[in-house]
Amino acid sequence: MNILVQKNYDDLSKKCAELIKAQIAAKSDSVLGLATGSTPLGTYKELIRMNHAGELDFSRAIAFNLDEYFPIKKSSDQSYHYYMRENLFKHVNFAQTFIPDGEAPDAAKECAAYDEKIAAQGGIDLQILGIGNNGHIGFNEPDDKFTSATNHTLLDESTIKANARFFASESEVPRHSLTMGIGTIFRAKKIILLASGAGKADAIFKATRGPITPQMPASVLQLHPDVTIIADEDAAKLIQ
Ligand code: GLP
Numbered sequence: 001m002n003i004l005v006q007k008n009y010d011d012l013s014k015k016c017a018e019l020i021k022a023q024i025a026a027k028s029d030s031v032l033g034l035a036t037g038s039t040p041l042g043t044y045k046e047l048i049r050m051n052h053a054g055e056l057d058f059s060r061a062i063a064f065n066l067d068e069y070f071p072i073k074k075s076s077d078q079s080y081h082y083y084m085r086e087n088l089f090k091h092v093n094f095a096q097t098f099i100p101d102g103e104a105p106d107a108a109k110e111c112a113a114y115d116e117k118i119a120a121q122g123g124i125d126l127q128i129l130g131i132g133n134n135g136h137i138g139f140n141e142p143d144d145k146f147t148s149a150t151n152h153t154l155l156d157e158s159t160i161k162a163n164a165r166f167f168a169s170e171s172e173v174p175r176h177s178l179t180m181g182i183g184t185i186f187r188a189k190k191i192i193l194l195a196s197g198a199g200k201a202d203a204i205f206k207a208t209r210g211p212i213t214p215q216m217p218a219s220v221l222q223l224h225p226d227v228t229i230i231a232d233e234d235a236a237k238l239i240q
Helices: 009-026 041-052 080-089 107-120 157-166 182-186 198-209 217-223
Strands: 002-006 031-034 062-065 067-070 096-098 126-129 151-154 176-179 190-195 227-232
Touching: 002 009, 009 041, 009 126, 009 190, 009 227, 041 080, 062 080, 062 107, 067 080, 096 107, 107 151, 107 176, 182 217, 190 198, 190 217, 198 217, 198 227, 217 227
Parallel strands: 002 227, 031 062, 031 126, 062 096, 126 190, 190 227
Antiparallel strands: 067 176, 151 176
16 A cells, blocks of 8 residues: 655645546546545546646546435435536546436446446546545445445445535435445556545544454455555544
8 A cells, every 4th residue: 555645635635636647648548436525626626727727638538436325316416426517527528427326216227237337448447535434435334244346335324424514414315325346446456545634544544554344444455456545644643
């Protein structure tokens, strides 16, 4: 694991955007795996700036998002469809973008089709991840086993509480999601995990220094050959 500690959130965002830019420079038709949450917002702002400045062209690149609430309407402003459209996709020029469909009539079918679409594009070249306070990646919550494929999953109570800030009330947070599995994520050629703020310090400590266990989903990344963790000083305070 390569751990890059940055002074603050701004530096973390710039570093991540630079690494994405380098990926596209090396392979213009890269398949990117993208994340939602507050953490990647600065990275997406920087990618938009680079794109508008003519420094970064996504016209041959493809994006697959990690996850989506289930069920949720794409038009809902809490959906990850809405988040990605507003915070990145409508501002830049990706060739194609994919997000699990929170309106799918058959969740299992949607999950299987999502993995097939990723495979049809040759797999993910670079996957961006955030991390939940409980160590979840995508919406893969602490569990007895690592999930392999994209799956329909129940959200943890702690995740519902953490994500309630984006909804009018906790009761409005969907209880389920569709998420790339740990296996789907693990098959990405390169992975960058972002963590910002003291609230993530414990998860980063356990994910990087603790035992590899499905109870701490991000700990599986210790086994991946090409993982970069970009953390600000607050998130890295227990591992420095
Ligand atoms: C959500 C997303 C995750 C994300 C996590 C952390 O639950 N499904 O992919 O990494 O939240 O979010 P934040 O960056 O807001 O802390």
